[in-house]
Amino acid sequence: MADQNTPDIVYTKVDEAPELASASLLPIIQSFASAAGITVGTKDISLAGRIISTFPEVLTDAQKQSDDLAWLGEWVKKPEANVIKLPNISASEPQLVAAVKELQAQGYALPDYPYAPETDEEKAVRAKYDGIKGSAVNPVLREGNSDRRAAAAVKKFAQNNPHRMGEWTAESKTRVAAMSGGDFFSNEVSATLPKAATAKIVLETADGETVLKSGVAYPEGTVVDATFMSAKALDAFLADEIEKTKAEGTLFSLHMKATMMKVSDPIIFGHAVKAWLAPVFDKFGDKMAELGVNPNGGLGALLERVKDEPEILAAIEEVRAARPPMYMVNSDKGITNLHVPSDVIIDASMPALIRAGGKGWGPDGKEADTNCVIPDNSYAPVYDAAIEFFKANGKLNPATAGTVQNIGLMAQKAEEYGSHPTTFEIAKAGTVKMILDDGTVLHAHEVEAGDIWRSASARKAPIEDWVNLAIDRQKATGYRAIFWLDADRAHDAQLIEYVKPILEARGVADKFEIMAPREATIASLETITAGNNTIAITGNVLRDYLTDLFPILELATSAKMLSIVKLMNGGGLFETGAGGSAPKHVQQLMEENHLRWDSLGEFCALGESFKFFADQTGNEKARVLGDAVDTATQGILDHDRSPSRKVGEPDNRDSHYWFARYWAEALAAQDADADLAAHFVPVAEAMADGEAAIVSELAAAQGSAADLGGYYHGDAEKTAAVMRPSATLNAVFG
Numbered sequence: 001m002a003d004q005n006t007p008d009i010v011y012t013k014v015d016e017a018p019e020l021a022s023a024s025l026l027p028i029i030q031s032f033a034s035a036a037g038i039t040v041g042t043k044d045i046s047l048a049g050r051i052i053s054t055f056p057e058v059l060t061d062a063q064k065q066s067d068d069l070a071w072l073g074e075w076v077k078k079p080e081a082n083v084i085k086l087p088n089i090s091a092s093e094p095q096l097v098a099a100v101k102e103l104q105a106q107g108y109a110l111p112d113y114p115y116a117p118e119t120d121e122e123k124a125v126r127a128k129y130d131g132i133k134g135s136a137v138n139p140v141l142r143e144g145n146s147d148r149r150a151a152a153a154v155k156k157f158a159q160n161n162p163h164r165m166g167e168w169t170a171e172s173k174t175r176v177a178a179m180s181g182g183d184f185f186s187n188e189v190s191a192t193l194p195k196a197a198t199a200k201i202v203l204e205t206a207d208g209e210t211v212l213k214s215g216v217a218y219p220e221g222t223v224v225d226a227t228f229m230s231a232k233a234l235d236a237f238l239a240d241e242i243e244k245t246k247a248e249g250t251l252f253s254l255h256m257k258a259t260m261m262k263v264s265d266p267i268i269f270g271h272a273v274k275a276w277l278a279p280v281f282d283k284f285g286d287k288m289a290e291l292g293v294n295p296n297g298g299l300g301a302l303l304e305r306v307k308d309e310p311e312i313l314a315a316i317e318e319v320r321a322a323r324p325p326m327y328m329v330n331s332d333k334g335i336t337n338l339h340v341p342s343d344v345i346i347d348a349s350m351p352a353l354i355r356a357g358g359k360g361w362g363p364d365g366k367e368a369d370t371n372c373v374i375p376d377n378s379y380a381p382v383y384d385a386a387i388e389f390f391k392a393n394g395k396l397n398p399a400t401a402g403t404v405q406n407i408g409l410m411a412q413k414a415e416e417y418g419s420h421p422t423t424f425e426i427a428k429a430g431t432v433k434m435i436l437d438d439g440t441v442l443h444a445h446e447v448e449a450g451d452i453w454r455s456a457s458a459r460k461a462p463i464e465d466w467v468n469l470a471i472d473r474q475k476a477t478g479y480r481a482i483f484w485l486d487a488d489r490a491h492d493a494q495l496i497e498y499v500k501p502i503l504e505a506r507g508v509a510d511k512f513e514i515m516a517p518r519e520a521t522i523a524s525l526e527t528i529t530a531g532n533n534t535i536a537i538t539g540n541v542l543r544d545y546l547t548d549l550f551p552i553l554e555l556a557t558s559a560k561m562l563s564i565v566k567l568m569n570g571g572g573l574f575e576t577g578a579g580g581s582a583p584k585h586v587q588q589l590m591e592e593n594h595l596r597w598d599s600l601g602e603f604c605a606l607g608e609s610f611k612f613f614a615d616q617t618g619n620e621k622a623r624v625l626g627d628a629v630d631t632a633t634q635g636i637l638d639h640d641r642s643p644s645r646k647v648g649e650p651d652n653r654d655s656h657y658w659f660a661r662y663w664a665e666a667l668a669a670q671d672a673d674a675d676l677a678a679h680f681v682p683v684a685e686a687m688a689d690g691e692a693a694i695v696s697e698l699a700a701a702q703g704s705a706a707d708l709g710g711y712y713h714g715d716a717e718k719t720a721a722v723m724r725p726s727a728t729l730n731a732v733f734g
Helices: 016-034 047-054 068-075 093-105 120-130 152-160 231-248 264-276 278-290 299-305 310-322 346-355 380-393 460-477 490-505 517-529 540-555 583-592 600-617 620-638 652-669 674-689 691-700 716-723 727-733
Strands: 009-013 040-044 082-085 144-150 175-177 189-192 197-205 208-218 223-229 251-254 328-330 359-361 367-373 404-408 423-425 430-436 441-447 452-458 480-484 512-515 534-538 561-567 572-575
Touching: 009 016, 009 068, 009 600, 016 040, 016 583, 016 600, 016 652, 016 716, 016 727, 040 047, 040 068, 047 068, 047 093, 047 120, 082 600, 144 152, 144 460, 144 540, 152 540, 152 620, 175 231, 175 380, 189 441, 189 490, 223 231, 223 430, 223 441, 223 490, 231 251, 231 264, 231 367, 251 264, 264 278, 264 299, 264 452, 278 310, 346 367, 346 380, 346 540, 380 517, 380 540, 404 460, 404 517, 404 540, 441 452, 460 480, 460 490, 460 534, 480 517, 490 512, 512 517, 517 534, 517 540, 534 540, 540 561, 561 600, 572 600, 600 620, 620 652, 620 674, 652 674, 652 691, 652 727, 674 691, 674 727, 691 727
Parallel strands: 009 040, 009 082, 082 572, 175 367, 251 367, 404 534, 480 512, 480 534
Antiparallel strands: 144 404, 144 561, 189 223, 197 208, 197 430, 223 452, 359 367, 423 452, 430 441, 561 572
């Protein structure tokens, strides 16, 4: 057992729906674990927690809290690390600002977010806040590569109970639009460093040299990329696609990853807002700048800034009437695709649209074919290929479809998600150079003002670990295995130079294929349509995209995926599936006291975590707990105990009761550990005997508004009262 400050298993404190679910589920987990002498504690990686820990100098002693993310960043490098990591907010600027305002209203003397910092103090505050935005958590915790797949029980259930799929027809006008040049894909250059080096990134202009970043250290064997997106090419592309969308009679939609790609994608999003309202910016741009309009923040923030300017509002309405209809986040509330940069996230939005037969929701509240605008062409071909495949072949049949597993390169901030500190919006025309400490110019690009330049990297050890993990997974399954690498893309060509020798050295080159993403998408869809299985071996971004795309097609959700990160120093990180933190679920809870978040991902991760703990420590009681979790999870599926979407029907809290009951019953019935069986017999009996009271108490809680004491930083007691409303069930676990 670990010391009192370091639990045996860390269960992360996060945000929104998963955190609400934790208020109900975690006490159950802790009670069961304690019977095996295992401690399950929490570390706070929520958005509010990260904000609070970043500004201790302005807080009272009672308000201060430790930097749990930094602590976890060190712990995941230790062999004993065991973390169950729930989805957390990768905050966009509007989300960050909203969280700060909520904390300020609760008495936290935090500084305002400086939109346009001028003083050194404001710049320092802005730098601190910007360190919290976007994917601030995952690169710190992911000290290993990713193994994501549908748990056997989940896949079996999906095949026996196929979800609804939208109909595809060859006449569908839905398509993907991507830039044919001037984007990150076309401008990419890449090199593998023969020795360790430190680089600086400079912008050389007619006025001299500006250092954009210095002291960027790379170990020997690192693959280092550089690329840029032309602002002029982007603007021309967006204007053209708006006109094409109108001519085609489809919805206009933009699909980005502004939460993760926190420097580049918000800028691209802002270009789309300006392109959509181009006549308004042409006429009122100076006035809107005075009002503090920042198009990167989205149309919603812009409208708030100009709400008292009738002339500008009239011009916006005139443009809206002339534009094609827009893909909507919430047509009832008038929330468009361009309202908030974090509302439409490509890895969730595109699979949902494809599952729906290529249909998106329009401003009239009806479904329609859609122009899916994905400016950068690096991974747009994946979605384009999928759409064209289903147009030709019709919808996927979940009852007979095979599965696509994923082995993803992501350790040590591999690839694009680690590029935030080396992404820049170029201020003046000139040349961006990456210069090594020996004077070698590694990469150089001619750029213009407004262009977006970025560099990313992947280290040798994570790449080798990724290839070997893929080999192990293929050996364990015998499935078709494809490296999704494009020999004609600069970065991928460097990775292929790693992949092939390792495959050959281990004598398995004949077991693997290497395909560009478009071809790999088609091959994978052909494979699963035939009822067979395949492993997609991908880089970091594709890992993220594909572990939503295929699960949503196969299972209707990505939240039920088994996601295991084998940490490179021996520990284990068990993620509760991709699926976001479900803000709509929180809104429903606050309005109706019904939480439809499905904790199946947490159940799957929990079982793996216990079994990993048994392997690491020799605590066989942990293995018994883990095996019983699998039995309980199967029970949830077999008896249809997952949450309903509608108020008045069983929700997340009901599913936790049934999970706890099935878990206790499995432990009481097993014969591998007599002490655990004896311990859980009365627990199982208490829950069975109390069924009528528990179900009644849970049902009675629904229907009225719920007070959580805050959205980003709720009150623990109020949240517990909402999420644990059954006195009968609470008495079982204390």
